[in-house]
Every structure is written in C-alpha cells, then in structure tokens.
Amino acid sequence: MLGVDVPPLAGPIVAVTHDSRDVVPGGAFVAINGFTTRGADFVPQALERGATLIVAEEPIDGVPTAVVADDRVALAALATELAGHPSHDLTVHGVTGTNGKTTSSYVLHAILTGAYGEAATGLMTTAEVIIGSEHETAVRTTGEATVVQANLARMRDAGVQHVVLETSSHGIHLHRVDGTRYATALFTNLTRDHLDLHGTMEHYYRTKRKLFQWTSGPKLANADDEWGARLATEVEGTRTFGAAQDADYRIEAERRDGVRTVFELVTPGHGRLTLSIPLLGDYNVHNVAGAAGIALELGMSPEVLTRSVHEMAQVPGRFERVPAAVDLGFEVVVDYAHTDVGLAAVLEVAREVAGDGRLLCVYGAAGARDRDKRPKMGAVASRMADVAIITTDDAYHEDPQDIADEVMAGADPANTTIVIDRRAAIDSALRQAQPGDVVVVAGKGHERVQHLATGDVPFHDVTVVTELLASR
Ligand SMILES: CC(=O)N[C@H]1[C@@H](OP(=O)(O)OP(=O)(O)OC[C@H]2O[C@@H](n3ccc(=O)[nH]c3=O)[C@H](O)[C@@H]2O)O[C@H](CO)[C@@H](O)[C@@H]1O[C@H](C)C(=O)N[C@@H](C)C(=O)N[C@H](CCC(=O)O)C(=O)O
C-alpha cells in the first residue's frame, strides 16, 4: 500500500496518526518532518503508547521503520486504506477559493438537502461538520487526512450520499485530501493570502487547480475572478458563473429586498431563474450562483434549487442575524470578518441595511499574527460605523490592551472607545442600540472559544448577544 517494504508486524494495524499523543496500541505512527518540529523526535513516545508501525522519510536509529518517499502522502494512503476508501461510496463535492468557501459549501449543502433529504447529506467546513442531522464544531477548514477519511467513513456508515468538502489550499498542498475522489468542484476566487505556505500566487493557484484536475464531473469557476477565468481555460470541462457577459451561469438584476437578496441566474439549460436568498452582499450572490450552477450541472430541477436557496438557514457566523434583536426593532449581526478588508465588506452591507439608522460595530484584532492590519481595522471601523467599540478577539499570548491600543492608533477617538472585556463591549453596544440601528459584532463568527494568555474560555458571540438581550 505504501509502495515500500514494511517491517514484520505482529497483527493488523488498527489506526494511524501523525501525532504521537494520539497513538493507540496497535496503531501506526507517521513521523512527519514538520515546518517547526520533527515527528521523528516523538517516536519514543509513540512506541511507549503502543505503536506497532513507524513510518518516516528517513530510517530511525534502532527502530524498524517503513521508509517512504513522502510522509504526508503515506499518512493519507494509510488513513484512506484503513477507512475503506469511503469517498468511493459517496458523491463528494469540493469547494475551494480564498474567500467564500464556507458560505458556498453551506449553500450547496442546503440545495443537496432540499433535493435528497437531511439524512443523505454531509458537510465539512471551517465552521461545522454535519452528518445528516448531527452538527459538530470543526477544528480545521480541511482536517488532516486521518480526520477527513474518518469523517467520510462515518458519513458513509450513516447512509449519507452527498458530501460537501470545503477544501483549503493547505488541505491540497499538505496531502490532507489525497485519497478522496471528488465528483464536482467549485472555485470561488483567488486573492492574496497564505503566501507563507505558497510563496507565489502562481503556486497558490496551481495548488487549487489540482482539485479541478482530479475531478471528472461538473466543474465551475468564477468568471469574474481573473484566476477563475484562467482555470476555465486550463481545465477541460470547466464552466463558469458570474456577472461577466460570457459566463455560463450569468448573474443579473441583483437587488436587495429587506434582509434578502433577489437576483436572476441565466442558465444554459433552464433559461432565467429568479432566486431569492436570505443572504446579503454581492459576494453572497456569487457564492449562491456557483453552488446553484453545480446543482444544475448535476441535473437538479430548477424548482428544487429555487425552493432550497429560498428556505436555506443562515450560515453560522457569516452575517448571521440574531433573532432576539429583531423583536426589539434593531439588527445584531455576527460576522467572521477579521481583517480590514473583511470588516469593510461587512460594514458596507450593514450600512445599507441600517438605512437611516445608525451602525454600531464591536470588533478587535487577533493576537500573535499580522500586526499591520490592526490600525487599518481601526481606520475602517471609524470611517464606516457611527459608533465603534474596540474589544478583545483571540489575544493568544498578547496583552489585549496592547492590541487594542494598536487598533486605536488608526481609529478616530471621536467615535471609538476601548472596552477590553468582550461581553461588556457587546453589552455596551446593545445598550446604545435604538430601533432601526444595526450592531455588527465582528471577528469570531461561528467560533465558540476565546483564546487568551490566561487560557481558553468558552465564548460564542450569538449566544452572548442572545443572553444579554434576554437579561434586559
Ligand atoms: C502551517 C500548517 O499548516 N501547519 C501544519 C503542519 O504543522 P507543522 O509542520 O508545523 O507541524 P510541527 O509542529 O512541525 O510537527 C511535526 C509533526 O510532529 C508531530 N508531533 C508534535 C508534537 C508532539 O508532541 N508529538 C507529535 O507527534 C505533529 O503532530 C506533526 O505531525 O502539519 C501539522 C500536522 O500535519 C498540521 O497540524 C499543521 O496545521 C496547523 C495546526 C495549522 O494551523 N494550519 C492552518 C494554517 C491550516 O491548515 N489552515 C487551513 C485553512 C486556511 C484558510 O483557508 O484560511 C485549514 O485547512 O485549516
């Protein structure tokens, strides 16, 4: 299976992992040569925990080792074999791109659920893993191969038929989806990101292109994105969606209808469809158009498609409206925007919804990464919101006050204050909100934990907002 001779084994391998802390007796440990540490250093721990097979790129002194050309390829091969190649029994839909993967994945999942029923569908995204009616919080966008294969196997065993798999470029590049057979592929867009892993945009693009090269069935790329347009010319059988005149699935006549968006999708096989979606923002029209295109390419009826997107639930933590606020006459929106660009996008849509009302924004910058964006976020919030409250995001090992001060450096003190405690900051915004106003709580979206130097604490913005409103 690994293409190498393995040392004699006492019995069959019962499990595989790349993390010595997760080794079980009778399991295999793949010692990965990581970016920061060497898995080989943890072989003694793996053996202590009962590993009966050690796999590595180099022989390990004194330990019978199965030497492989690529440790991550081997990890995926073992994981896929142990899970029994579950993707071969499923229809797997891959969604990739820099932005919009999670939202597009939810839309496609909603359409597939509308067509085949909840029990027949599954989803793996940044926000959640869904197996039929069961929802679990996800850890990564695209988990390790062991996680991907185990989840696919659970879905197969539960009777799921269609799985939407959000596929990050890390997932592709680090072989987390090797062994997964994709039936369809959707590409949302490509913008500057993850260059620490890829080095160049060209490498980033080529990594995402692999998903399309692996997929035999329907493939759809965003014609309004230069990389998407290129993808359509480079991978045979790829069709396009977007507002571009030559897009196969063309977006037209987009308009906002309260807290919904209505648009027309001009399709190659079913003429002009009118879609009404509970999502706002031009980018979400693109996310729906791509997912709708895949569904139609699969042969789904336009009626099922139209009904499914009309009735779809909100996407967790992506412009998620908190119902409890609506009764009080204002809107509270929880969003995952955690960069200046993301914040500007969400505030632009929120401003439209607010109309003559005021826009209040609670936000913060994460610790331990990308300090440049902090003052930029401060500037965006001050410019676009009427009232801005800087608070703590995931501070990690940093002092939240230091981060807030750096955000404040770009903000206008005339409309910005700092409230370090996130619950108190949200409470302050809610207390100031009047009927007609919109409060945006940005940064953590679907997340349920806040990472602080003092430890992890449970924190879920939607829950906190709901609790605070209930206690009024
Ligand atoms: C940058 C990146 O992707 N890093 C991944 C990489 O880490 P690494 O090479 O630094 O690992 P390492 O710390 O050097 O450790 C080497 C090996 O020793 C093992 N080890 C380590 C300690 C120990 O006690 N025992 C042990 O066995 C580790 O499990 C690992 O196998 O290999 C690890 C094992 O495969 C991954 O867990 C890790 O993902 C980290 C956690 C991560 O944060 N990844 C993010 C960036 C990511 O993948 N994000 C994308 C989404 C991107 C997006 O679209 O926004 C995602 O799909 O989630």
Ligand SMILES: Nc1ncnc2c1ncn2[C@@H]1O[C@H](COP(=O)(O)OP(=O)(O)OP(=O)(O)O)[C@@H](O)[C@H]1O
């Ligand atoms: N098609 C799109 N184009 C540009 N921006 C988008 C698009 N879709 C969503 N966004 C923005 O990106 C944010 C994250 O959206 P989403 O979670 O769907 O993307 P993602 O690619 O899955 O990112 P992540 O994996 O970090 O969740 C949204 O809150 C929105 O501000």
